[in-house]
Amino acid sequence: MEKVIEKWTGKIAELSIGSVSSEGGSRSKVIKIGGETTLPFLHFEGQMPNPPLVAAEVCDTPPEHWPFIIEEFKNFINDTLRWAKKCEEWGADLLCLKLDSCHPDGKNNSVEYAGELVSKVLKTVSLPLIVIGCNHPEKDQEILPKVAEMTKGEKILLGMATKDNYKTITAAALANDHSVIAETPLDINLAKQLNILISDMGLPVERIVMHHTTGGLGYGFEYCYSIMERCRLAGLTGDKVVATPIINMIAEETWKIKEAKASKDEQPTWGELHSRAVGWEVTCAAGYLQAGSDILVLVHPESIKIIKQTIKQLMTGVRP
Amino acid sequence: MLIIGEKINGMFKNVREAIQTKNKSILQDIAKKQLEASAGVLDVNVGPASSEPLKDMQWMIETIREVTNVPLAIDTTKLDVMDKGLELSGEGAFLNSINGEEEKMDKFLPLAKKYNTKIIALTINKTGIPITPEGRVEIAANIVAKVMEHGIDTSGLYIDPVILPVNVAMEHSAAVLEALKQCPLLCDPPPKTILGLSNVSQGTNYRSLIDRTFLVMALASGLDAAIVNPLDKDLVDAMITAELLLGKNIYCDSFLDAYRRK
Numbered sequence A: 001m002e003k004v005i006e007k008w009t010g011k012i013a014e015l016s017i018g019s020v021s022s023e024g025g026s027r028s029k030v031i032k033i034g035g036e037t038t039l040p041f042l043h044f045e046g047q048m049p050n051p052p053l054v055a056a057e058v059c060d061t062p063p064e065h066w067p068f069i070i071e072e073f074k075n076f077i078n079d080t081l082r083w084a085k086k087c088e089e090w091g092a093d094l095l096c097l098k099l100d101s102c103h104p105d106g107k108n109n110s111v112e113y114a115g116e117l118v119s120k121v122l123k124t125v126s127l128p129l130i131v132i133g134c135n136h137p138e139k140d141q142e143i144l145p146k147v148a149e150m151t152k153g154e155k156i157l158l159g160m161a162t163k164d165n166y167k168t169i170t171a172a173a174l175a176n177d178h179s180v181i182a183e184t185p186l187d188i189n190l191a192k193q194l195n196i197l198i199s200d201m202g203l204p205v206e207r208i209v210m211h212h213t214t215g216g217l218g219y220g221f222e223y224c225y226s227i228m229e230r231c232r233l234a235g236l237t238g239d240k241v242v243a244t245p246i247i248n249m250i251a252e253e254t255w256k257i258k259e260a261k262a263s264k265d266e267q268p269t270w271g272e273l274h275s276r277a278v279g280w281e282v283t284c285a286a287g288y289l290q291a292g293s294d295i296l297v298l299v300h301p302e303s304i305k306i307i308k309q310t311i312k313q314l315m316t317g318v319r320p
Numbered sequence B: 001m002l003i004i005g006e007k008i009n010g011m012f013k014n015v016r017e018a019i020q021t022k023n024k025s026i027l028q029d030i031a032k033k034q035l036e037a038s039a040g041v042l043d044v045n046v047g048p049a050s051s052e053p054l055k056d057m058q059w060m061i062e063t064i065r066e067v068t069n070v071p072l073a074i075d076t077t078k079l080d081v082m083d084k085g086l087e088l089s090g091e092g093a094f095l096n097s098i099n100g101e102e103e104k105m106d107k108f109l110p111l112a113k114k115y116n117t118k119i120i121a122l123t124i125n126k127t128g129i130p131i132t133p134e135g136r137v138e139i140a141a142n143i144v145a146k147v148m149e150h151g152i153d154t155s156g157l158y159i160d161p162v163i164l165p166v167n168v169a170m171e172h173s174a175a176v177l178e179a180l181k182q183c184p185l186l187c188d189p190p191p192k193t194i195l196g197l198s199n200v201s202q203g204t205n206y207r208s209l210i211d212r213t214f215l216v217m218a219l220a221s222g223l224d225a226a227i228v229n230p231l232d233k234d235l236v237d238a239m240i241t242a243e244l245l246l247g248k249n250i251y252c253d254s255f256l257d258a259y260r261r262k
Helices: A067-072 A080-089 A111-124 A137-150 A166-176 A188-200 A218-236 A250-254 A273-291 A301-316 B013-021 B024-036 B053-065 B079-089 B102-115 B133-149 B172-185 B197-201 B207-220 B233-245 B255-260
Strands: A014-017 A031-034 A053-059 A094-098 A129-132 A157-161 A179-183 A208-211 A247-249 A295-298 B002-005 B041-044 B072-075 B094-099 B118-122 B157-160 B192-196 B225-228
Touching: A053 A080, A053 A301, A067 A273, A080 A094, A080 A111, A094 A111, A111 A129, A111 A137, A137 A157, A137 A166, A157 A166, A157 A208, A166 A179, A166 A188, A179 A188, A188 A208, A188 A218, A188 B255, A208 A247, A218 A273, A247 A250, A250 A273, A250 A295, A273 A295, A273 A301, A295 A301, B002 B024, B013 B024, B013 B053, B024 B041, B024 B053, B041 B053, B053 B072, B053 B079, B072 B079, B079 B102, B094 B102, B094 B133, B102 B118, B102 B133, B118 B133, B133 B157, B133 B172, B172 B192, B172 B207, B192 B197, B197 B207, B197 B225, B207 B225, B207 B233, B233 B255
Parallel strands: A053 A094, A053 A295, A094 A129, A129 A157, A157 A179, A179 A208, A247 A295, B002 B041, B002 B225, B041 B072, B072 B094, B094 B118, B118 B157, B157 B192, B192 B225
Antiparallel strands: A014 A031
């Protein structure tokens, strides 16, 4: 029987993160994402030259909404650099540093602090780097340009650029040769528009990674999944504006939900917390892999291990 | 929708002069402008006044190839000119055109096979252009059968149900729209559909308005490609908007700009 194979005309942009010493950086490797010419893992239909990556998340202040992680990581949760070092040991492909402590409602740490911390992290670990601000568009406009400057030559991925602050963040990325994450709240039309606005400033679409925001549960997951899938289909049929890699902040969305917090005593029918909580992060990540995710940001070492194995299997078709 | 730019045609005065004086830059400029305006294929026609069509076609293609490798639609009724044109244009070329006359198909289709080209086929036969959609589709069916007989993949066949000027043949436009809907049902893989659009407005006072209105209606009837003047910005805007409303592209506030970046 004849195989029914889709013929795609488009290709997802390929993007490099990180820079080694011969190229002006200090990372141990350069990693690539994107380049797909088919839907995820349909190796018989097209190419998937770069496997999706697992980034390990490090927060610069204990994530108060994640009690399970605070408990499990208690030996290093207050020490950003030790935590970062751990991520390297856990086998993550890259590091995702979040500067939560700079949020004005939190510690309101300064621009100088952000610059110094990033410099220290660069000296501590050699993985390619993603740096995310403090989820406050105005404050991010202050701290991220400093971060971009301090990491010049390292080709980091800088985020989040939103419709309210993309100009400053894009300019910082352009001036220092970085790429940006363009974030829109579960809105495919805004996502396309933001990519246009950012590329209008001179940063090529090939240096944008989209974040449609990530739903960790229920409707949010489904919305996000279908938007990612729709974007990928458009990209593969030739719409270059949305043919960019996609990132998912899995940890951020899964560790704050009830299923990843409530103990067995509180919810006797839900089973033991540890495996349930890790299972949630793993399940969420595995789902987004099928929607076309190129970078999955995870936090728990067990999730990192399992998802890396899953990706390996899906890329080779071989069970370990 | 695939736009085939119609501007490189010896029937236009500037092109005729460029051919006569061998002025490369005029021709190359028209080619580049059409590509910037979203054309995906360039039609090449030496025009009715050419006394040496074979040499003129060769010069035109070589001149265009100095600035772009985009696919060309070789637009001629002469077999030797078609042969040379397809040979020189290389990958992705269109044979423009055949119609439902059997002898002509048997003459031209071997060229399509030889150079692996796409084919534009008009629903005209010896008795002319049928007034009804059924008449058009019947000719299209004969064309499909002939194309298959020659061992050519029908997915590269573009059926043109032939639109006539609205000021002399009013009843044809609705028939064309209906034929556009029926042609894809003829075989599997389905043939594509195409129109030589500007014919619809020949001799009227509102050419651009009539062209773009009919184009939008044709797109809603499933049109895949059209030979048009891509430098008519209103026409291209209307096409982009129609495709958006048909759900073929993702909306964003700058959707016109987004399409043109493709």
